[in-house]
Amino acid sequence: MAEIAMMKTQAETALADLFARSKSLLPGDARSREDAFHRFAVKGLPHRRVEEWKYTDLRALMREVAPLAAKPDAAAIEAALAVESVFAAAEPATIAFVNGHLAKADAMPDGVAAVSLAQALAEGHPLLSKLGAVSDAEGNAAYALNAAFMTDGVVLHVTKRVEGRVALRFVTTGASAVSTATRVLVVVEEDAAISLLETHESANGLAHQPNDVVEFVVGDRAEVAHVRLNAESDAALALSTVTAHLGAQAAFGSRNIVAGSGLSRHQVWMTFAGADTKGAVRGATMLGGSQHADTTLVVNHLATGCESRELFKTAIDGRATGVFQGRINVAPQAQKTDGKMMSAAVLLSEEGTMMNKPELEIFADDVQCAHGATCGELDDDLLFYLMARGLPRPEAEALLIESFLGEAVEEDLDDAIVGEALMGIVEAWLKKRG
Amino acid sequence: MPAVQETIDRVKAIDVDQYKYGFETILEVDKAPKGLSEDIIRFISAKKGEPAWMLDWRLDAYKRWQTMQEPNWARVSYDKIDYNDIYYYAAPKLNAAPKSLDEVDPEILKAYEKLGIPLREQEILAGVEPTNRVAVDAVFDSVSVATTFKKELAEAGVIFCSISEAIREHPELVRKYLGTVVPVTDNFFATLNAAVFTDGTFVYVPKGVRCPMELSTYFRINEKNTGQFERTLIIADEGSYVSYLEGCTAPQRDENQLHAAVVELIALDDAEIKYSTVQNWYPGDANGKGGIYNFVTKRGDCRGKNSVITWTQVETGSAITWKYPSCILRGDGSRGEFYSIAVSNGMQQVDSGTKMIHLGKNTTSRIISKGISAGRSQNTYRGLVSAHRKASGARNFTNCDSLLIGNQCGAHTVPYIESKNASAVFEHEATTSKISEDQLFYCMQRGLDEEEATALIVNGFVKDVIQKLPMEFAVEAQKLIAISLEGSVG
Secondary structure, three states, rough: OOOOOOOOHHHHHHHHHHHHHHHOOOOHHHHHHHHHHOOOOOOOOOOOOHHHOOOHHHHHHHHOOOOOOOOHHHHHHHHHOOOOOOOHHHHEEEEEEOOOOOEEOOOOOEEEEEEHHHHHHHHOOHHHHHHOOOOOOOOOOOOHHHHHHHEEEEEEEEEOOEEEEEEEEEEEEEOOOOOOOOEEEEEEEOEEEEEEEEEEEEEEOOEEEEEEEEEEEEEOOOOOEEEEEEEEOOOOOEEEEEEEEEEEOOOEEEEEEEOOOOOEEEEEEEEEEEOOOOEEEEEEEOOOOOEEEEEEEEEEEEOOOOOEEEEEEEEOOOOOHHHEEEEEEEOOOOOOOOOEEEEEEEEEEOOOOEEEEEEEEEEEOOOOOEEEEEEEOHHHHHHHHHHHHOOOOOHHHHHHHHHHHHHOOOOOOHHHHHHHHHHHHHHHHHHHHH | OOHHHHHHHHHHHHOHHOOOOOOOOOEEEEEOOOOOOOHHHHHHHHOOOOOOHHHHHHHHHHHHOOOOOOOOOOOOOOOOOOOOEOOOOEEEEEOOOOOHHOOOHHHHHHHHHOOOOOOOOHHHHHHOOOOOOOOEEEEEEEEEEEEHHHHHHHHOOOEEHHHHHHHHHHHHHHHHOOOOOOOOOOOHHHHHHHOOOOOOOOEEOOOOEEEOOOEEEEOOOOOEEOEOOEEOOOOOOOOOOOEEEEEEEEEOOOOEEEEOOOEEEEEEEOOEEEEEEEEOOOOOOOOOOEEEEEEEEEEEEEEOOOOOOEEEEEEEOOOOEOOOEEEEEEEOOOOEEEEEEEEEOOOEEOOOOOEEEEEOOOOEEEEEEEEEEEOOOEEEEEEEEEEEOEEEEEOEHHHHHHHEOOOOEEEEEEEEEEEEEOOOOEEEOOOOOOOOHHHHHHHOOEEEEEHHHHHHHHHHHHHHHOOOOOHHHHHHHHHHOOOOOOOOOO
C-alpha cells in the first residue's frame, strides 16, 4: 500500500481548534504547550496500526471533543465535594479538584509542601524541571495532549517520611460533558516516604473526557505507596498516565482500580534508574456492559539488582473488552534484574473479550524474567465446591470473583483501611452485577 | 543466572564461522535476465510449461505486489532490498526433464552427496534395507532436480512431485487448493512468491492412506544473486497421515540472498500432517556480512474435524529469519502444535513464532518455543493465540523460554493472546527452567554423578520437542535440542 496521508478526523480538527482557542488562557509558557500539541498533531489520534494502541483505536473511538471545563463557582464546588470520598475512613489530608481546577486543600502533613500546578506554571517553579523525567512517555498521544492542555494539578514536594496519608480527589461535575487535563508532580527526596490516594469521580451519564498525568520522581531509599481509583462516569473517555523515575534502593508501589469509565486507558512507565530498587505495579479492572479498559505498561530496567512485580486482574462481564499490554525492558547493564509480570482475566459472559500482550525485551544475560497471561471462565470445580456447600450460584460466583480480584486489590497493601475501602468497591460492583 | 558452560560450548559449535555447507557448485546455468517485470513472469511460466490460468494467477499477484509495502513490524533491520537486482530464475542446465539420475549433472549429485542427502534409491536399497526410508525432492536454485521413490509412493496412491509437475499433471488438485491457505495477497513476501515461485513440492495423500515413508525436500541455493522462491502444497485427505521434512543450505557469500517461500498445508477430516524443518541457510559471517534473508510464510489449515497439524522447527541458519508457521483451527476438535528451537549466533536476527487461530469448537493448540541467543544476535519470539466467538472449549498452552549467552545479544518475547470466548482457556507462561533439587537428588541417589543427572533431567525437559521430530532429524538435531536452557530468562 502506498503511504497515504491520513485525513484529519472530526475529533482531531476539534482538538486543534480547542487548542488554538485556549492556549493563551492556560497558565505558564505557551511555547512548551505548542511543542507538546505539535508532537500530538504530527501523528494525530493513534489508531490500530500504531502498535501501542493496537487494541484501543482512539481514532475510531474518540468521535467528539468536549470543551475544556471552566473553573466552577463556590456553590458547584460545595455540591461536588458534598459526596463523601471513598477513602474518608482513612482520614487523609485532601487536595480536591473540581472540573480540573484546584477547589479545596487541607493543611498538608509535616514533610509535604504543596503548590498548585497553575501557580507553579505561572511562577516557573524550580521543581517543574523534573517534569518529563521518564522521557519515553513524551511522544505518547495522551501524554502530549495533557502537556498541551493541562489546566491545574499540584506539585508535591516530599522531604521526610510522612505520617498519615495524602489524598488527591478529582471530581467532574456539571450539566454537560467537559474535558479536563490535570498534572501532578510528586518529588520524593532521599529517605522520604509518602502514601498517596488518588480518586477520579463523576456521576454516570455524561461523556466527560478526563486526561490525567501523575509523575513520580523518587529519590534514593525513598518509599511511595500510590493507590488510584477510576470511578468516572459510565460514558466517560478517561485517559490516564503514571510515570515513575526511581532512584537506588527505593520502594515504589502503584495500583490502579478501574470501576468506571465507558472507555479507559491507563498507561504506566516505570523506570529503574538506581540499583537495588523494588517496584510493583498492580491493577484490578471490573468491566460490564460495553465498557473498554486498556492497561498499558512499560517497565525499564536500567540499573542492576532491581526487582519488579506486575500483577493485573480483569473481570469481564457483558460485551466488555479488557486489554493488557505490558513490556519489561532489561538494558544490557541491568544485570541481576528480577522481573515478573502476570495478567489474568476471567470472562463472565459469552460476549466478553480479553486481549493480552505481555512482552519481554532482554539484553542482559544474568537476569530472571517471567511473564504469564491467562484467560478463561470461572473454574467449574470451585463453583461446584461452593454450591455443594449451600451457596447459591450468584453468591458462589461473587466469592470467586472477589478472591480473584482481591490479589491485585489488597495484597501487599500495608494499609487495612484503604484495603477495606477498595474491597468495598469490588463488592459494590459485584452487587450491581447481581 | 547465566547459561551453563555445556550450553555455551554447544552453541559455539554451531557458531556462524563453523558453517559446514558453504561450498559452491560450479555449473552451467540457465538464467532469466535480472530484475522483475511481467516479462520475467511470462518467462518463468513459459519455462515451466504452465497453463494459461497459472500465468494469469502470477500476473495478478504481481499487480497486487506492486501496490504493497514491505512489512517493517518485525524486530529485524536490514538494508533495503533492490528487487530488481535479483535473478528470479536460475536453473542448472539440464537435459529437458531428466528421466533418471544418470541424466542429472554429476556436479549436482556431488553437491547433494556432500550435503549427505541420498538421491539414489538403489544406494539406499543396497545391503540391509533401513527401517526408515525417506523420499527426497531435491530443489536446486529454481528447479526440482530429482524426486525419489515416486513409483513406490504412487503405488500407495500418494502424489509426491515438484509443484511444476503437479501444475501440469494434476491441475485439478492444484487449482482447488493453491492459495486457499495463504491467499495471493496475504502479505508482501507471499504475494511476491505467488508471482515468481519457480518450484517446490506438491504432496497429496488420498483418503485413509498412511504415507508409507517420510517425505522430504532439500532446498539448496547455489547461484549468485538469485532469490529462491519455492512453494510447497501438502494436502492430507480424510483420515490420512503424512510426515514431511525440509532442509536447506546455501554457499558462503558476501552478498545477501533472498529466500521467500510459501508453504500451505491442508488437513481434512481426521487427517494429520507433521511438518518438520531444519533450517540451516548460510547465516553470514561473524560481522554480519552476507547470509540468507529467510522471509517465509508457512500456514496450515486444519480444515476438517479432528485434524492435526504439527510444526517442528530447528532454526540455526539465515542472516535474518522472518517466519511464523501457523495453524488455522477451523475444524471442530482440530489440534495445532508448534515446537521450535531457534539458536542465533554472530549477527543473526531471528523474528519467529507462530499463530494459533481457534475458529472451531473444542480446538486445542500447544506452543513450545525455545530461543537461544549468543554473539551479537537478536532472537524474538512473536506469537498470536486467538479464540473467536464460536471457538467454545478452545484450549491453548504456550511455553516460551529464552536464554542469552553473553550481554551483547538480545532475547525478546512478543505474545498476543486474544480471547473472545469465555469457555476458551488460554495459558501463557515463560518460566525460568531451574533443575529441581529433588529430581537431582533422586538421580544422584541412584548412582549418577551430578553432571549425568543434570543431563538426564535436561533431556527430559526438552523431550517435548525431540519426540516430535522424525527419526532422521532427531539424529541431526539431537545435539541442539539437548541444549540446556538452565539460566533462561523467561
